[in-house]
Amino acid sequence: MREGPYYRKFRFHFLLYSIFLFLLLEILLRLPYFPSVQFRLEDKKLHCLVETSGNLFSIPWMRLCPNQNLDLFHPEKNIRYHVSTDIRGERLTSAVSIDDARSNAESTGRSSYKTDAPEIWILGDSVALGYLVSDQESLPWALQNELINDKKTEIVRNLGVDALGSFGIQERLEEVLKTSPPPKVAYWIYHISDFTDSYRELALQNSGTKKTLVRISYFLSKYSAIFNACKIVYEKYKPESGENLVIPSSGSVLGPDHPHRKAAISFFEFTKEKKIPLVLVFLPEPNEKYEPVVDSALVKEVRQIAIDSKIPVLDLQQSIYDYWKKNNQEIFLPKDGHPNPALYRFIASEIKKDIH
Template sequence: MREVTYARKIRFQFLLYSIFLFFLLEVALRLPYFPSVQFRLDDKKLHCLQTSGNLLSIPWMRLCPNQSLDLYHPEKNIQYHVSTDFRGERITSAVNATISDRASWNSYNKGIPEIWVLGDSVALGYLVSDQESLPWTLDSILEQRNSQIKVRNLGVDALGSFGIQERLIEVLKDSSPPKAAYWIYHISDFTDSYRELELQNSVKKRILVRVSYVLSIFSAVFNTFKIVYEKYKPESADNLVIPSSGSVLGPDHPHRKAAISLFEFVKEKKIPLILVFLPEPNEKYEPVVDSALVKEVRQIAIDSGISLLDLQQPIYDFWRKNSKEIFLPKDGHPNPTLYRFIAQELGKNIR
């Protein structure tokens, strides 16, 4: 009997020490000595899970509404500012960005013609401040022309083809189709299609995503484990681009199916979609034109009757001529120089 009591005492002490250690780590990891953990916690203030539907519905990631955050990514040594409006869309105009009363953001004129910029982190403007993002720069160009058209940033991190279709379904509930919708294609869409297909087919995966999201908001320990895991297993990190060679999209590939579904949807809803292709960066952050994946997606778009704006060669020529860096160092997303060039090309297309 004494042995049973002693064993229970040991287990209780172990549990008590474990809880104490956990809370000690929670406090310690929030100190300035761990900037990577702090970045993860701060970044989660910008990202919300869609709350519509029941707990078993697909948990789509969206930007949180009415945010104004200064973020610093320590690994990439980049500091940037992100603001969102009442719709959870990134701000694209200096008018809204300078409003001190955030409650006044909660209105907009539905009668104004719009340009939509769709896509993932490239469309969103990952790691650049509001005024350096593509939609903001494009809106500034149109404003200089005294155009009444406004640009909306519908980009969301790690959004694939099927996710873009779901995003459009949400937006169309309160908005009419735009004058043009530019999908800034990114080759990470290839891997995002697998993730989104798994979310559609697996209830367990949906629950795990929700649990992971909650833990990532509140727990520094959980974020530390994720950082270490991604460091030693890089393929687990978000937006990892798998190099493509040869034919990569078979007839039943989830990316092909998702793209075709999106193309059929925009035609049904009379959304004038323009698919925009950019060069992808290689390991030296130099632009690469016409990867096998891009060629196949371009052909799918052509077969589906979707308009194209291929900026791969113009951007490559711009890079060669000016000898300027066009991708963010240690990252590969477009830098402000590239975003300005893309915005100018979109401006020509709109004209």
């Protein structure tokens, strides 16, 4: 049956009004009345999607964009912070980028920078990166200051990236090793989110559809206020456990074929093969009251995997718990669960003692 002129006219006007409504919502949602949407759009300026293998069949990995200098405000958590990255897309660990400092040490006023200085790498996800804290409050920056105060020459590099699991960190190291020799030591700041990230990364490895959906989701979240608003509503009302909290368990968490166990063992073997001196760092995890919990079931199993793989372990759980008890102060960010600046400084002082 042929379409009548009335139906064609109705369809045209419907399409026209839909486009108009879409554009109007895109504009309205970018106004200051919707700070959560604004935060998401600003935060996406910091994150880039890269294809490490250079083709559409590879896993699209999240990385920090190079040469960023952003002031961000997270409205739900009422936190303001500043993030800067260098030309390599690494978060700064000093007042100037490592590359600038090396090329012109006199201009930095920090003579500890040398072209042949040994490096210390901080690996991991958002905890290593320093989520929701400013550059100078992050762990790598605090560690760099500790070393400079002791007149040490090592350079600290922040290789942390949001939402990376064991396999993702391994891929990150593959990239870095293309342009840099192995470091003096690399500290992997372990985080419980790695447990769920292992499932996500395994699914990405095995599904071309999921790879495509990740690319589409990234594009929409970077440019569409409507898409971000929908994500905010969905995340607010979907039933899920608290963010960054201890995974409850009464028994074994990681079976012999668990993706997280396999990914961790693969990562440990990779670092030994590439001659990267890796140290696995354990921190206490927050409970629902944001109090530190020592030796959760997951942490105990991952620690044993590291020991069996002959990977050195720096277990700071008890020392951080004692620090929290003694000082009677918060060590996690409120409404979040990531370490706060005071805890990062304490961790940096403990890691400095481990550096030989």
